[in-house]
Amino acid sequence: MSSPEQQLAPPVPEPLPATPDLLTGAAPSGTVERTPTGRWPGTPRPSRLLADGVKSALAQPVATATAALVVAIVCLVVFATTGQSAAAERAVMDRIDGAGTRLVTAFDQSGNAHMQARGVEDLARLDSVSWAFALGSVTDVRNADTGGLSPGVALRPLFGGLPPALEVITGRAPREGEAVVGVDAARTLGLADGVGIVTDGPRSWPVVGVYEAAGPLASLSSGVLVPSPTTPLPPSGPGTSAGAAPPVEARYLYAMATDVGAVDPLAAALPAVVPAAEPRQITVETPDGALVLREVVAGELGASSRQLMAVVLGVGLALITITMLGAVAGRRRDFGRRRALGATRTAIIVLVLVQTGAAALAGVVLGVGGGLAVVHRLTGNLPDPTFTAGVATLAVLIALAGAVPPALAAAHRDPVRILRVP
Template identity: 50%
Template sequence: MRALGRDAVLTARAQPVATATAAVVVALVTLVTLLTTGRAAATEAAVVASIDAVGTRLVVATDTTGEAGIDPATVRSVAALGSVSWAFGLGPAVDVENVGAGRAGPVPLRAFVGDLPADVALTVGRLPTSPGEVVVGRAASSALRMPDVAGAVSDGTRGLAVVGQIHGSGPLSFIDQGALRPAGADEDVPLRYVYVLAGSATGAQEVADALRALLVAEVPAAVDVSVSDGALELRDVVAGRLGAASRQTMAGVLGVGLVLVTVTMLGAVAGRRRDFGRRRALGATRSAVVALVLVQSACAGLVGAVLGGIGGLVALRIDGVAWPSASFVGGVLVLAVLVTLVGSVPPAVAAARADPVRILRVP
């Protein structure tokens, strides 16, 4: 078998035109596949990633009556799950005003339990470290007339120091309209909302089920746990349509490549008819001739796939398009080599079944 492989490699080198032609065909197939389907795959991944942002992964538990009494321990229990990226809870709203600016406001102040996620970005100052400190949203700082985000707000019974400004994005943009303070360690804050971010969009429903199971509340029936079903359906539709279009394009390119490889190898086999006839006359089996043609084709296909893959990735980079995943690129290279082998089967069988006596007969 090793001798057969060595003989096939030497034969491929001895026929540079046929080998190079097959390699160029495979390289073009790989290149076109990456420039079309690869581009589409990268676009699909980017679109799905944007849909997979906080909106599709967010699970929200809401106290619909204001009397459910959601225990803060729920946040700690849910945040400990491996499928959860972050979790925090918000208590009831209390109006606060900036007494230093002629009672500017009011804006809603809520106590929060847990750590604020990265989607709530700190833009000015620092985060509060005690129940007597607050951060205000961008819109809230304007309503409180605090352009420098410094001063104090009051709920009518006590004053709280403003230490920073935050900005919520996406589904958490509502935070811009109010102010937040951390709940004290010994403070029993009944939560009105619990926000949980699932690790993936496909796992959002499982996280919602886990949240229902771990929920600690005085009236659990008054708590509604919701996920973004519409966004999840949109994700599946977009991924399905983009994926179907990519698969159709790839099938067309590979089909054309299969035909071209078959024609190329038929020409190469026709040029070596007398060589194959000599081998058969000297005792070579039909399977040995088939293997010889397939190994020669595999060598050309491997070289062509690698060159086409490199060329495709370079072209995508020059065009400013993100590369598809490594698994996708590897799959394209493997498919290109397989197309070469499949396209070489008919010529290989034809060479093996040819009558050596007729081929070697001298007129």
């Protein structure tokens, strides 16, 4: 039988089961056990943080649209200023790099090097060479149809085929044993239509076309070229033996490097690749003046545009910071509730950064698309793809950097003070 005190004592309620925070998985205050998923209290879940950050961006359309607009304006200004300069720089560099800065020339001025023509085939196989050809010794030829009364021009054997830098403008490309004349030589010989015969007296070659050379090869427009084999023909006739013919020699060799960076290695390797009796007698020339000009032009065009881009990005960083400060201030009670329920400071920082990143991506898509259209409209060219990707990446990074101070401020606020009812 119970005493009167026991009969009057109120019943002790049973404790409610602990319910972790749905966002962070944090256990209620006063417990330190791990959650059923094995996480420590307050550990953020990346997938839920990412989803919640995107929802937060959609839930604050004004702040998100403002941040996206700032990023888009930054991209537009960068493309309208620095992007225009980058497009112009790319056009200038493409013109400089067309041939003048990548052509390597080797020649046997005295004829004592005995440079073999078959070396052009080995040279053309190198990965750093776009194309290569060689020229042999000069033969003076005239128009056979004028009875030898026309002025003479220089004919050279061509080894390695007609290069792309020599464009056939009349007729067709020559085969072995046929001749093609340069535009200046065609006027001299009276063969502007690209049809006729040239002769040096004992030998004759049919003319099948006219070519035009420009840039560093412009001097070849005043001559005649005849494709020839790079190895000697087998001897024929009575009393001859195999291997009696000497190797075919070339006097000039031209090689086009794949890019500017391959010019110096190609020039260094060229004497070793091309067989010669006296390799030291081979003179190798590189376009040093054009390379210096390229560096100067690239530096002058890029310096001012990079400074302007830095200013624009700095202004964008300040505007993003101000925008996100306002967005964070509008959600201070939400962040306070999360902190009171056990959300970590890291979770709050990630939420702010994800919200900013979503806005920045939308702004980059809009700004880069509009910027490329503006640059193409103004210059007719587009910036290098690496420049476009760099601007997009910098814009996103600037937005995230601008959101760091507001995110830190939101994470370090006292949740008790935020949730206190006045």
